[in-house]
Amino acid sequence: MKEKGDFMRIGIIVLGMALFSGTSVSAQDAVKSTQKDQTKIDVTVYNNNLGLIKDTRRIALPSGEGELRFMDVASYIMPVTVHVKSLSNPEAFQVMEQNYEYDLMNYGKLLDKYVGRKIKLIDWNQFQDRKEIVEAALISNNDNNPVFKIDNEIYLGHPGYKVLPELPENLIAKPTLMWLYANEADEPHEIEVSYLTNNISWAADYVFVLNQEDTGGDLSGWVTIDNKSGAAYENAKLKLVAGEVQRVQAPMGRMNYKLGMAMMAEAKAPQFAEEGFFEYHIYDLQRKTTIKDKQTKQISLLEAAGIKAEKELLVYGVQSFFTQYYRPQNPKQPVSVYVKFKNSEENHLGMPLPAGVLRLYKEDSQKSLQFAGEDRIEHTPKDEEVKVKVGEAFDVVAERRQTDFKQLTTQLYETAWEVTLRNHKEEDIVVGIIEPLYGNWQVVERSHAFQKLDAWTIRFDVPVLKDEEVKVAYRIRVGLE
16 A cells, blocks of 8 residues: 555646746746745735735856746735836836736636546546556646546546646746846846735724723724735835725726635834824834734834713714604614714824724723624714714613694794603713704704804703703704705
8 A cells, every 4th residue: 555655646746837937938938036035015005905026146147038927916916007117227227128928827717728638537446556547638627627528438426536638828836927028237226016916905004992980091003904915025124094085986897807814913112103094094113013914914003092082872863854744663762872082292193194984982880891893984074073882871761742733934944843862870960952853954042052163063962960851942943045
């Protein structure tokens, strides 16, 4: 049985050599550059699943015209975005033609190339303890289901290894940029290749720990880079761009260059330098980092303590309430809980905050941190307000009742309302009632003062003592335009 084990190992080695050797004689003659030639790599990641890669390599090229195969590029590269130049001697290096080769070899494609040709099938005869070699003509390989002709008989599949006489042309092991170049320099070139790639993205996540009085807390921010671009970037200079970068959508039917979660968290520290760029913001990591393929990496973005914050309890109405009969089966309305704070230097912040998810935590009576809710924030410039909805109040009840409805004319309505607020908490609270209006409106009667937020929104801020009930009554006339 030793011969059988040796045979199986040899078969595996032969298959591995077939998968990872050169593709043709012409490919062997070309100059090949791999990641080992790399002297510098810059990675800029955008919010919208896009990355800009600048790959600089030191490459020695023969004088005259030749072929350069630039390997170890992203599998999701956008070939039309490739730009190549010599940094060391730009006048002596010229690219005359570029090809992007992405027809990667695999089991099915290797067999597809041999349809209509003869191959060998090698199997182990366990009864006679020896290998058997059969010569077969591969008739078809649809859906990786090979059909063979052996001695004028048709076999739907056959056991054993499939052995090819040689590696077919036009298949490669890795995505490769191929250039026809002209070189007039004797010294190696520092060649910079830049391109855009899909399937690399980043997002921001924030943790806000609220104090016991709900008046402030501490904020930490993390960025998460998700790399599925098909390439690894070692010791890369990393930049993140926050903002909505316009991209042209590819028309239907255009070729997709796709070629068919580890979590790493890095130490907390103020590691990113922020700066404005065009109409966006760049976050520049102040050290190099390695981003592996199919890896999710987290890096600390910010730490801020002692932030002043405010909790709000809000009840929202609906515009249609004021021009129709309101007969709800359940008069209770949700009392939404919001937390807001200002992104300013005076509030220990002031750095533009990229869009992301903010999660709120608070300690319970036993000093154990508990999750209190989450919401998504938009890109927030400095000195602007961050406001997140974290849930709905349990111990505050709001009930809405329409006490009167009149249609004064075909375009004029008058409705009267009573909103009852009950506070079952251990402390006094203030509840905001926000009513969105439209048309020509007028508050005819009211039991409490209100403020006009904008042309079509009013707000009542109603104090409610603990274990008390307050009724807010008002009459509104709305004229449709």
